[in-house]
Amino acid sequence: MKKIYSLSFILLSTLGFSQVTTPFAGTGALNANGWATHSGTAGQLTIATGSLTYSGFTTSGNKAALVAGNSEDVNLASAAPLTGITYYSAILNVPNTTGLQANTATGDYFIGVSATSGTTNVTAFSGRIYVRTGSVANTFNLGVLNNSGGTAAPTFVSTDFPVGVSVFVVVKYDLGTNLASLFINPTIGGTEGTPTVTNSTGTTAAPAQIAAMILRQAGNATSGTGNVEIDELRLNTTWAAVTSSALSVGENVISGLNVYPNPVKNGIFYITTDANAERTVTVFDIVGKQVLNTTTSESAINVANLNSGVYMVQITEEGKTATKKLVIR
Structure with a gap:
């Protein structure tokens, strides 16, 4: 890409x-x-x-x-x-x-x-x-x-x-x-x-x-x-x-949340948490258009069909939501 x-x-x-x-x-x-x-x-x-x-x-x-x-x-x-x-x-x-x-x-x-x-x-x-x-x-x-x-x-x-x-x-x-x-x-x-x-x-x-x-x-x-x-x-x-003082895109309210690798280099990134429960993952592009939405218990998220760029990924698990910036190369 x-x-x-x-x-x-x-x-x-x-x-x-x-x-x-x-x-x-x-x-x-x-x-x-x-x-x-x-x-x-x-x-x-x-x-x-x-x-x-x-x-x-x-x-x-x-x-x-x-x-x-x-x-x-x-x-x-x-x-x-x-x-x-x-x-x-x-x-x-x-x-x-x-x-x-x-x-x-x-x-x-x-x-x-x-x-x-x-x-x-x-x-x-x-x-x-x-x-x-x-x-x-x-x-x-x-x-x-x-x-x-x-x-x-x-x-x-x-x-x-x-x-x-x-x-x-x-x-x-x-x-x-x-x-x-x-x-x-x-x-x-x-x-x-x-x-x-x-x-x-x-x-x-x-x-x-x-x-x-x-x-x-x-x-x-x-x-x-x-x-x-x-x-x-x-x-x-x-x-x-x-x-606000922090320029992050969202507060991490999900315990143990980790999104990696970031930047994404091979079309797949992973999400892990302390609970590792079923979660909804939504990805938005630079103009706010939803480009991916999935509910899964798996940690691997496939974004190979997305172009290189900066995205926002919103993760909801056990009633809690966090947002991260995601870079795809």
């Missing part, structure tokens, strides 16, 4: 998973790892080696790298549309101020959510994060915009963040009120507090749903989105799901 690792960006709150994450576990272009190019020069957005670090988090995989002057914009669809209030979070690093708009400008946006997904008709973006240079050298500012329309303008946080230092961000977008809230470095694992800034200047009506995350490059090498690194994306409908 072709050796490509897909991104595990699965909005599985509808399937009962407590957390969802997107560690950039693959290599090469994002559009070869589960994302769809909807604008610009395809293949420019890539996965870069090494995770970003932020105190209180356990990170994995690599990171996405936006490059000043590149133009590709991509999106990654959710498993199911989200309505009401949505949250997303990410660890960000701006390595330098090359290509950023000046502190006196409105900046440019590089991440947000969309009502649609795919390769066409992905044009309306909400809950956007903006970036520009800070008021002193080698710093940057972050801001948020709710939507487009009217005299829409981002609201910036006044803090000058130093380049090369990771920042943890959370955006809350309320479809009912068309309000976007930006939280900068909130307490890891804490409760939702007061946002750092809010924005409701865009007058275009809020969409009926959120269907994807988007990453955007402005295509201007001297006055655009600049160079930005992004890691550990999460999108969900609760604060806790995007701000």
Whole structure:
């Protein structure tokens, strides 16, 4: 099977998973790892080696790298549309101020959510994060915009963040009120507090749903989105799901659970527990589609018919459920 690792960006709150994450576990272009190019020069957005670090988090995989002057914009669809209030979070690093708009400008946006997904008709973006240079050298500012329309303008946080230092961000977008809230470095694992800034200047009506995350490059090498690194994306409908300290995909509540080998190399993986009782095993692909479901007392699970990539495996035994990330090579 072709050796490509897909991104595990699965909005599985509808399937009962407590957390969802997107560690950039693959290599090469994002559009070869589960994302769809909807604008610009395809293949420019890539996965870069090494995770970003932020105190209180356990990170994995690599990171996405936006490059000043590149133009590709991509999106990654959710498993199911989200309505009401949505949250997303990410660890960000701006390595330098090359290509950023000046502190006196409105900046440019590089991440947000969309009502649609795919390769066409992905044009309306909400809950956007903006970036520009800070008021002193080698710093940057972050801001948020709710939507487009009217005299829409981002609201910036006044803090000058130093380049090369990771920042943890959370955006809350309320479809009912068309309000976007930006939280900068909130307490890891804490409760939702007061946002750092809010924005409701865009007058275009809020969409009926959120269907994807988007990453955007402005295509201007001297006055655009600049160079930005992004890691550990999460999108969900609760604060806790995007701000908890562990980036694992599910809590192991089955005593003695062991899933191996992982990565799977020969089309078979094994599940053992202390009870070794009959269990239901369900595997989901990167867009949340169920690709395997079986109830068995055997430990061996055959996945030889599945393509290489990142999956989620949900195991239920004696009334308890656990979820694991599963890599198939």
